[in-house]
Amino acid sequence: GTRALSDPKLFRQQCYVDGAWVDADGGATIAVDNPSTGDVLGTVPKMGAAETRRAIEAAEAALPAWRARTAKERSQILRRWFDLMMANQEDLAAIMTAEQGKPLAESKGEIAYAASFIEWFAEEGKRTYGDVIPAHGTDKRIVVIKQPVGVCAAITPWNFPAAMITRKAGPALAAGCTMVLKPASQTPFSALALCELAERAGVPKGVLSCVTGSATEIGGEMTSNPIVRKVTFTGSTEIGKLLLEQCARTVKKTSMELGGNAPFIVFDDADLEPAVKGAIASKYRNAGQTCVCANRILVQDGIYDAFVKRLAEAVSGMKVGDGFKEGTVIGPLIDSKAVAKVEEHVEDALAKGAKVVTGGKRASLGGSFFEPTVLADTTPDMKIFREETFGPVAPIFRFKTEEEAIRLANDTEFGLASYFYGRDIGRVWRVAEALDYGIVGINEGIISTEIAPFGGVKESGLGREGSHYGIDDYLEIKYLCMGGI
Numbered sequence: 001g002t003r004a005l006s007d008p009k010l011f012r013q014q015c016y017v018d019g020a021w022v023d024a025d026g027g028a029t030i031a032v033d034n035p036s037t038g039d040v041l042g043t044v045p046k047m048g049a050a051e052t053r054r055a056i057e058a059a060e061a062a063l064p065a066w067r068a069r070t071a072k073e074r075s076q077i078l079r080r081w082f083d084l085m086m087a088n089q090e091d092l093a094a095i096m097t098a099e100q101g102k103p104l105a106e107s108k109g110e111i112a113y114a115a116s117f118i119e120w121f122a123e124e125g126k127r128t129y130g131d132v133i134p135a136h137g138t139d140k141r142i143v144v145i146k147q148p149v150g151v152c153a154a155i156t157p158w159n160f161p162a163a164m165i166t167r168k169a170g171p172a173l174a175a176g177c178t179m180v181l182k183p184a185s186q187t188p189f190s191a192l193a194l195c196e197l198a199e200r201a202g203v204p205k206g207v208l209s210c211v212t213g214s215a216t217e218i219g220g221e222m223t224s225n226p227i228v229r230k231v232t233f234t235g236s237t238e239i240g241k242l243l244l245e246q247c248a249r250t251v252k253k254t255s256m257e258l259g260g261n262a263p264f265i266v267f268d269d270a271d272l273e274p275a276v277k278g279a280i281a282s283k284y285r286n287a288g289q290t291c292v293c294a295n296r297i298l299v300q301d302g303i304y305d306a307f308v309k310r311l312a313e314a315v316s317g318m319k320v321g322d323g324f325k326e327g328t329v330i331g332p333l334i335d336s337k338a339v340a341k342v343e344e345h346v347e348d349a350l351a352k353g354a355k356v357v358t359g360g361k362r363a364s365l366g367g368s369f370f371e372p373t374v375l376a377d378t379t380p381d382m383k384i385f386r387e388e389t390f391g392p393v394a395p396i397f398r399f400k401t402e403e404e405a406i407r408l409a410n411d412t413e414f415g416l417a418s419y420f421y422g423r424d425i426g427r428v429w430r431v432a433e434a435l436d437y438g439i440v441g442i443n444e445g446i447i448s449t450e451i452a453p454f455g456g457v458k459e460s461g462l463g464r465e466g467s468h469y470g471i472d473d474y475l476e477i478k479y480l481c482m483g484g485i
């Protein structure tokens with residue numbers, strides 16, 4: 001279930017703090033396993049508040065020199081980091097598949113996607129222009145400058161072990177901020193490999209540190225330490241709310257990429273094959289474990305039966321297996337808790353009248369593998385409509401009118417990604433404007449790219465990542481009022 005690396009030094013089992021590779025005080029560790037085989041891959045330090053505080057203090061010490069560099073100097077270092085990520089794409093992908101389970105081709109894709117944020121922000125960092133505002137008096141001039149927020153703390157999830165880090169570290173470092181990172185305990189090796197490459201690229205000591213270990217202790221220190229000016233988080237809405245509460249005490253800036261409950265609407269006039277293809281891409285990528293995965297597929301009456309049939313045909317041919325195995329498209333879920341939730345959603349739906357069209361149970365491979373599943377005749381009273389399933393299950397709901405589709409789509413506290421397929425140009429505009437979501441895929445199932453703003457409304461979060469907007473989250477606006485001219 002693993003693969004030899006061409007550069008074994010990328011597999012780091014220590015944390016990176018203030019430019020040094022270190023263990024936890026007292027030497028405690030946590031084991032990291034391969035979700036496909038259950039084999040232990042290695043250990044990482046189990047750090048807590050004390051080590052986190054030192055990393056934060058190192059970030060504070062490194063800040064003046066880092067922000068004083070020219071944007072171009074920072075850009076050149078980031079560009080080298082991007083180049084190193086791409087040069088080591090195979091090894092980084094192998095580390096990812098080993099600790100996360102996703103098929104190797106998806107891991108390679110994620111490394112390229114992750115690296116693209118470093119490349120993008122290396123460029124954007126040079127364009128954090130200010131403003132000159134026509135003054136309100138002849139003796140005055142008004143100038144607006146943008147400055148780095150300062151020391152940032154990042155907490156990232158296991159579903160995209162590399163991209164969720166670079167999407168934060170890229171704009172932060174480009175803007176002149178320093179950062180302490182806590183990756184998910186399930187996928188720390190991808191994070192530590194990125195730190196190794198950052199070091200080789202010339203990121204100065206203290207500018208980027210990485211601590212692994214206790215989420216509550218590390219998170220507690222990150223959210224309470226007054227040195228930290230910003231906390232950026234990707235993960236569940238539940239933990240996001242907790243972090244927001246904790247950050248309130250020292251009024252930190254926050255960026256929150258939280259849960260979703262994406263609707264995927266198919267109107268009668270949609271092109272059937274592209275809609276099926278889009279649904280598969282959106283639903284089954286990463287075994288359904290992304291916050292933009294289609295969670296509720298809403299299909300209009302006239303095309304419902306044809307859509308269900310075609311989707312089920314395509315899904316029943318998907319290969320479940322170890323991510324290193326040629327041809328695998330669905331890897332394991334991250335752990336047994338994840339499988340239990342998926343199973344609970346399916347059982348609840350079946351008890352309330354849904355039908356299994358394909359899949360519907362744990363895969364014969366055992367472990368945390370689940371069959372890619374299509375459920376028909378699902379209804380809004382089911383858990384699968386209300387909660388994010390985070391697994392390879394497509395529930396298909398039936399609707400009659402455009403108004404009903406919009407009402408169902410917006411009937412959730414979440415508002416991250418949404419999708420719809422249809423050809424009527426008037427409806428395309430109406431529906432796109434009516435969806436209460438930060439992202440709308442129109443006749444398109446894959447919306448992630450470094451050049452566009454990613455983020456949610458409602459309880460899906462605060463702020464945007466990627467695009468020219470993404471760097472604003474790491475900049476403060478300062479207004480200079482010059483008088484006596």
Ligand code: ADP
Nearest residue numbers: 155156157183184185215216219234235236239
């Ligand atoms: P998921 O359900 O996707 O695992 P979580 O929100 O539980 O999402 O976790 C995302 C990240 O938040 C992980 O790095 C995890 O370790 C961290 N985390 C979990 N609980 C806390 C907490 N109480 N304080 C700070 N970070 C936490």
